[in-house]
Amino acid sequence: MTRLITRRGLLRASFAAAGGLVLAGCDQLDALSQNQNVTDVLQSAEWLTMKSQRALLGRDALAREFTEADMSPVFRSNGTSMPAGDAYARLVETSFSDWQLKVDGQVSQPLSLSLADLKAMPARTQITRHDCVEGWSAIGKWTGVPLAAILAKAQPTAAARYVVFHCADEYEPGSGAYYESIDFVDAYHPQTILAYGMNGNDLPIAHGAPLRLRVERQLGYKQAKYIMRVELVDSFARLGGGQGGFWPDRGYEWYAGI
Amino acid sequence: MDTHDAPPRKILIHRHSLAVRLTHWVNVLCLTFLLLSGLQIFMAHPALYWGQYGANNDPSVLSIGAEQDGNALRGVTRVGGLSFTTTGVLGVSNVDGVQRARTFPDWLTLPSYRDLATGRRWHFFFAWLLVINGFIYLLYGLFAGHFRRDLLPEGRELTPSHLGHEIADHARLRFPKGEAARRYNSLQKLAYIAVIFVLLPLMVATGLTMSPGMDAALPWLVDVFGGRQSARTLHFVAATLLVAFVIVHLAMVVLSGPFNNLRSMITGRYAITPEDQRS
Numbered sequence: 001m002t003r004l005i006t007r008r009g010l011l012r013a014s015f016a017a018a019g020g021l022v023l024a025g026c027d028q029l030d031a032l033s034q035n036q037n038v039t040d041v042l043q044s045a046e047w048l049t050m051k052s053q054r055a056l057l058g059r060d061a062l063a064r065e066f067t068e069a070d071m072s073p074v075f076r077s078n079g080t081s082m083p084a085g086d087a088y089a090r091l092v093e094t095s096f097s098d099w100q101l102k103v104d105g106q107v108s109q110p111l112s113l114s115l116a117d118l119k120a121m122p123a124r125t126q127i128t129r130h131d132c133v134e135g136w137s138a139i140g141k142w143t144g145v146p147l148a149a150i151l152a153k154a155q156p157t158a159a160a161r162y163v164v165f166h167c168a169d170e171y172e173p174g175s176g177a178y179y180e181s182i183d184f185v186d187a188y189h190p191q192t193i194l195a196y197g198m199n200g201n202d203l204p205i206a207h208g209a210p211l212r213l214r215v216e217r218q219l220g221y222k223q224a225k226y227i228m229r230v231e232l233v234d235s236f237a238r239l240g241g242g243q244g245g246f247w248p249d250r251g252y253e254w255y256a257g258i
Numbered sequence: 259m260d261t262h263d264a265p266p267r268k269i270l271i272h273r274h275s276l277a278v279r280l281t282h283w284v285n286v287l288c289l290t291f292l293l294l295s296g297l298q299i300f301m302a303h304p305a306l307y308w309g310q311y312g313a314n315n316d317p318s319v320l321s322i323g324a325e326q327d328g329n330a331l332r333g334v335t336r337v338g339g340l341s342f343t344t345t346g347v348l349g350v351s352n353v354d355g356v357q358r359a360r361t362f363p364d365w366l367t368l369p370s371y372r373d374l375a376t377g378r379r380w381h382f383f384f385a386w387l388l389v390i391n392g393f394i395y396l397l398y399g400l401f402a403g404h405f406r407r408d409l410l411p412e413g414r415e416l417t418p419s420h421l422g423h424e425i426a427d428h429a430r431l432r433f434p435k436g437e438a439a440r441r442y443n444s445l446q447k448l449a450y451i452a453v454i455f456v457l458l459p460l461m462v463a464t465g466l467t468m469s470p471g472m473d474a475a476l477p478w479l480v481d482v483f484g485g486r487q488s489a490r491t492l493h494f495v496a497a498t499l500l501v502a503f504v505i506v507h508l509a510m511v512v513l514s515g516p517f518n519n520l521r522s523m524i525t526g527r528y529a530i531t532p533e534d535q536r537s
Contacts, residue, residue: 134302251375257471
């Protein structure tokens with residue numbers, strides 16, 4: 001019987017411990033959520049997700065494309081819907097006629113392309129689903145230049161590893177320009193386009209005029225709007241918070257495939 | 259010797275294998291963290307839709323929100339065309355003594371404050387752990403005979419009269435004794451089979467269907483559920499059913515002998531009282 005009593009005592013003790021844990025639970029878990037070591041362990045899952053998704057996806061698997069009948073009647077605009085500041089206001093006044101897309105960094109041929117230059121390049125139109133990290137989705141039609149065509153002109157150097165998109169908007173005032181980055185697997189994907197058209201018209205300001213990224217196998221926050229400059233880099237350590245994008249700097253996954 | 263006054267002699271039997279016990283408790287840990295972090299994620303857009311797309315202007319099948327009602331906030335939950343006041347629990351709840359617009363009370367979400375990025379980090383870590391743990395359990399169940407021996411109901415257990423009898427016994431809180439207590443009863447078997455082979459796989463599959471990367475890798479997955487938003491809704495429905503299962507499961511543990519049940523799930527040893535004790 002001694003054994004049983006010991007075991008009973010052990011169970012009682014664990015009940016008490018579990019009870020205490022539940023009472024202190026909220027505060028404890030909040031503290032754990034902010035602990036850097038815990039964050040590092042939890043983030044290891046992101047690496048696992050990216051590696052396994054990439055293995056399953058291959059380089060060229062396409063995101064689902066839909067028909068016009070499937071399109072959302074209203075495509076919600078999210079994030080910035082009108083960039084602040086005089087510089088952007090002037091671009092709007094002149095219908096982006098003075099706007100130039102800079103392509104520089106680790107490239108052999110830096111470029112400066114007008115909207116007309118981009119529209120003269122090969123175009124791709126795709127009806128795809130936009131998945132916000134918050135949970136909602138909308139289906140829209142995008143027209144633009146495959147990023148691969150621009151990279152072919154700019155000729156990335158051997159050191160280049162990431163494509164960074166610098167934007168005209170500051171999502172949080174004082175935070176610096178919004179930016180995002182993708183690697184070459186996504187940069188050369190056939191559905192990765194710099195879109196200047198949406199649902200058959202010019203890209204509306206609320207959706208990122210004059211140019212936004214569509215990288216269809218990832219979440220909405222990767223689809224950078226108001227792109228002003230494309231920079232090729234060997235690392236994003238020197239950019240923003242060093243995590244490769246506005247939202248990754250704020251704790252969201254850099255690989256936004258889930 | 260007079261056995262009438264002696265307490266019934268109990269026999270300790272080996273009920274749960276080490277693999278079942280370990281995977282069960284890892285599962286408890288995973289489902290707890292997944293539920294709390296999942297509610298945090300749901301708060302970022304507390305509405306459910308059916309089909310391929312769904313956002314603010316689209317008709318929702320469920321939504322949770324807050325509306326101004328004079329000087330006070332009113333929690334409003336809509337299910338289809340029906341609208342319910344759910345102040346205090348859904349839509350509006352007490353945060354530090356003040357009624358605030360909040361989909362769920364703060365003690366129900368991980369972290370307790372609004373932080374989608376951190377909620378996602380917890381969620382995906384424990385989703386991986388759940389899947390790895392689930393595979394270990396499935397392999398064990400198949401190859402060690404656990405499914406065949408412990409979970410597969412016999413033909414006679416599935417007859418309406420037998421099931422009716424068991425339901426009546428459960429309703430009267432009369433649980434099996436003696437030889438019958440060595441094994442799961444058929445209601446237990448059916449409930450565990452539903453959770454192991456239907457609800458948990460449905461949770462994982464609908465979760466993966468919400469991933470734009472997985473949709474490109476396995477496009478048939480999104481077809482199975484009729485769209486990303488349908489999958490998201492089914493993820494929520496399956497989670498609700500899992501919570502319902504856990505409530506019934508815990509109630510049964512308490513009603514049928516919490517100490518004995520917990521001991522068997524921790525040490526593997528379960529006490530049964532032979533029926534023929536007094537003969």
